[in-house]
Each structure stands twice: as C-alpha cells, then as structure tokens.
Amino acid sequence: MRIVDVCEVTKPISSPIRNAYIDFSKMTASLVAVVTDVERDGRRVVGYGFNSNGRYGQGGLIRERFRDRILQADPQGVLDETGDNLCPHKLWAAMMANEKPGGHGERSVAVGTLDMAIWDATAKIAGKPLFRLLAERKGRTADPRVFVYAAGGYYYPGKDDGALRAEMRGYLDRGYTVVKMKIGGAPIDEDRRRIEAVLEEIGSQAQLAVDANGRFDLETGIAYARMLRQYPLFWYEEVGDPLDYALQAALSEFYPGPMATGENLFSHQDARNLLRYGGMRPDRDWLQFDCALSYGLVEYLRTLDVLQQFGWSPSRCIPHGGHQMSLNIAAGLGLGGNESYPDLFQPYGGFPDGVRVEGGYITMPELPGIGFEGKSDLIKVMRDLAE
Numbered sequence: 001m002r003i004v005d006v007c008e009v010t011k012p013i014s015s016p017i018r019n020a021y022i023d024f025s026k027m028t029a030s031l032v033a034v035v036t037d038v039e040r041d042g043r044r045v046v047g048y049g050f051n052s053n054g055r056y057g058q059g060g061l062i063r064e065r066f067r068d069r070i071l072q073a074d075p076q077g078v079l080d081e082t083g084d085n086l087c088p089h090k091l092w093a094a095m096m097a098n099e100k101p102g103g104h105g106e107r108s109v110a111v112g113t114l115d116m117a118i119w120d121a122t123a124k125i126a127g128k129p130l131f132r133l134l135a136e137r138k139g140r141t142a143d144p145r146v147f148v149y150a151a152g153g154y155y156y157p158g159k160d161d162g163a164l165r166a167e168m169r170g171y172l173d174r175g176y177t178v179v180k181m182k183i184g185g186a187p188i189d190e191d192r193r194r195i196e197a198v199l200e201e202i203g204s205q206a207q208l209a210v211d212a213n214g215r216f217d218l219e220t221g222i223a224y225a226r227m228l229r230q231y232p233l234f235w236y237e238e239v240g241d242p243l244d245y246a247l248q249a250a251l252s253e254f255y256p257g258p259m260a261t262g263e264n265l266f267s268h269q270d271a272r273n274l275l276r277y278g279g280m281r282p283d284r285d286w287l288q289f290d291c292a293l294s295y296g297l298v299e300y301l302r303t304l305d306v307l308q309q310f311g312w313s314p315s316r317c318i319p320h321g322g323h324q325m326s327l328n329i330a331a332g333l334g335l336g337g338n339e340s341y342p343d344l345f346q347p348y349g350g351f352p353d354g355v356r357v358e359g360g361y362i363t364m365p366e367l368p369g370i371g372f373e374g375k376s377d378l379i380k381v382m383r384d385l386a387e
C-alpha cells in the first residue's frame with residue numbers, strides 16, 4: 001500500500017467578526033487530502049484535514065515542501081510494523097526532514113493539517129473511529145462522551161448587549177453549559193458592562209469564560225484581573241502575549257480563579273516552557289494547545305508526555321479550534337473536552353449530523369476515521385478536492 005497523491009486547496013472562511021487582536025474578514029483555511037491506493041467498503045481510502053481557524057491557509061508551504069516529502073518517501077519506510085497501515089510517526093519524520101529546530105513559524109500549521117489527514121486515513125484503513133484507535137494504542141478505555149463549550153461573543157459592527165445576550169441564550173438553548181465571549185476589544189468599562197449583561201442572561205444555567213486573545217500588557221492584564229475576579233468565571237483566557245511566560249506567572253498573583261492559555265504555542269518545547277515558567281496551576285488552570293496548529297497529533301502526543309512529566313493530567317486540556325480531530329483526541333485520550341463554535345467557521349467546525357449537545361456533552365458517533373463522512377456539508381467540499 002502507498003500514498004499516491006496529496007492535494008491542497010486554500011478556501012476562504014471569512015466573516016465580519018473580530019476579537020481583541022484580529023478581524024476575520026480575509027481569513028482562509030487549507031483543506032488537504034491524502035489519497036491512498038487502499039480500498040475499504042468498495043471505496044478508495046482518502047484521509048482529509050484542514051487547518052484550525054485563526055491562522056491562514058498553508059498552500060505555499062504544503063506545495064513547496066511538505067507534499068513532496070510525503071510523496072518522495074520510501075513507501076515501505078512509512079508503514080507501521082504490520083506493513084498493512086500507515087505510520088503517522090514515520091510520515092511526520094519524513095515531513096520534517098531538513099527542518100531546523102525552534103522558531104516554529106507557521107510550518108507547524110502546514111504539518112498539523114497534513115498530520116490530521118494522515119491520521120484520518122490511518123483510522124479508516126484500520127476500519128475504526130480514530131478515538132477508538134488512539135485509546136487502544138494507549139491501552140485505555142475510550143469515553144465517547146466529550147464536554148464541549150460554546151465559543152462566541154465576538155465583536156462585530158452594530159452588535160449591542162441585547163444581541164450578545166441573544167447569542168448566549170441561543171447556546172444555552174442548544175444544550176451548552178459553558179459559554180465564552182471575547183474581551184479586550186473595547187475599553188474595560190464597556191467590557192465589564194458586556195460581561196454583566198451575559199452573566200445576567202445565563203444566570204445559574206451556565207458558566208462564562210472570557211478570552212483576551214493575547215492583547216494585554218501586564219498592567220492591563222492586572223487591571224482586568226482585578227475586575228474579573230469579582231465574578232465566578234469559568235476561566236480568564238490568553239491574557240498576554242502567548243510567549244510571555246513571566247507575564248502569565250505574574251498574573252496568578254492577581255487572579256485566583258482558573259486561567260487558560262496555549263492555543264498559540266505550536267510545539268511541545270513551547271508547551272514545556274509554559275509549564276516551567278508560566279506559573280500555571282495544575283489544580284485549576286486549563287491548557288488549550290491545538291494539534292491542528294501545532295504539528296499535529298504526533299507532536300501533541302509528545303506534549304501530553306511533557307504534561308505527565310510536570311504532573312499535569314490530560315483532563316486539564318481543552319483544545320482550541322472546535323474541530324473533530326480534537327474531539328477524537330479528547331474521547332480517546334481523556335482530555336477535559338473541546339472548544340466548539342456553534343455558529344462560526346462552517347463547514348469545518350462542529351459535529352457530525354445528528355450529534356446534539358446535551359447537558360454540555362456530545363457523544364461521538366461510531367464512524368471510521370475522524371468522522372468527517374458524518375458531516376454532509378463538510379464531506380461534500382472534501383470529496384470535491386480528491387474524489
């Protein structure tokens with residue numbers, strides 16, 4: 001068996017929303033397909049992947065470097081020990097040949113996108129859902145129930161508190177028990193008013209998380225911490241620059257509640273530095289590393305090893321991104337849950353058709369691979385690329 005082609009297309013996923021740092025008016029995403037010569041159930045096995053929202057499409061890097069390294073690798077040299085399936089770890093090593101360490105840039109997004117497609121193909125060839133394959137390989141029991149929270153509360157032109165409350169009410173109506181809103185894109189008094197409006201709307205039905213998207217310097221982060229600590233928030237997210245570990249550590253002196261960060265750390269080395277120097281507290285804080293931005297699941301497994309070395313449970317991880325890849329990792333490897341964007345970044349985000357949020361949890365369907373075939377709008381654009 002072998003990989004016969006790797007395809008990429010860069011697609012727009014633009015919308016008028018903005019957070020404290022960027023707007024999404026020109027946002028794009030890479031969709032990739034890893035085409036094999038294997039057949040299952042009368043159909044050629046094709047693995048699919050896409051990059052997580054918030055970083056742009058990676059067509060240049062994929063076409064200039066990573067696609068060729070996959071196609072030029074010795075086909076026997078990238079199989080697992082049985083010789084009957086792909087080995088994502090060997091394919092990862094092939095993609096990363098002649099890449100210097102550190103300075104991760106966005107090649108981690110290109111590799112993460114291809115890695116998603118490789119795992120999708122691998123689980124399809126094995127004939128089982130990826131979360132079951134991962135649990136088996138780790139010798140654990142999969143748990144198909146996964147906690148999810150609704151991320152939204154973006155700024156957009158003309159959006160007032162009434163619209164923000166209606167948005168949050170909509171998430172509660174759809175079964176979510178934790179909702180998230182953006183902060184830091186308005187003056188602090190305005191953000192306080194927005195937060196109080198949402199807290200009044202959700203009452204005791206749900207909890208609220210807030211996300212500053214790395215906007216604040218230390219002084220502003222502390223000013224917000226003093227304001228936010230009066231409220232029973234689910235978490236205070238990505239306060240300062242993602243690589244400013246000293247800032248993160250200083251904040252824990254001003255904010256006793258849970259904090260969350262990590263979506264813009266793209267390697268296990270950066271994750272290790274966060275745990276070494278960021279003052280994160282394993283009894284209450286949350287880690288949001290997103291494999292689809294950070295060299296994929298092969299690298300994420302290394303990150304989970306780092307967590308273990310530092311005494312962190314995988315259940316403290318709730319990845320950024322809202323994609324089915326992280327749902328599989330959560331169900332298979334015992335993460336604490338996954339982000340979801342009920343109204344955004346379609347058709348890539350969300351759940352297979354028919355999956356409902358109940359009491360803040362979804363149940364994974366038993367679909368081979370990552371489960372893209374169960375989401376009709378998504379699998380249509382995927383098959384347009386390669387089948």
Ligand SMILES: [Mg+2]
Binds near residue numbers: 211237238320
């Ligand atoms: Mg965030």
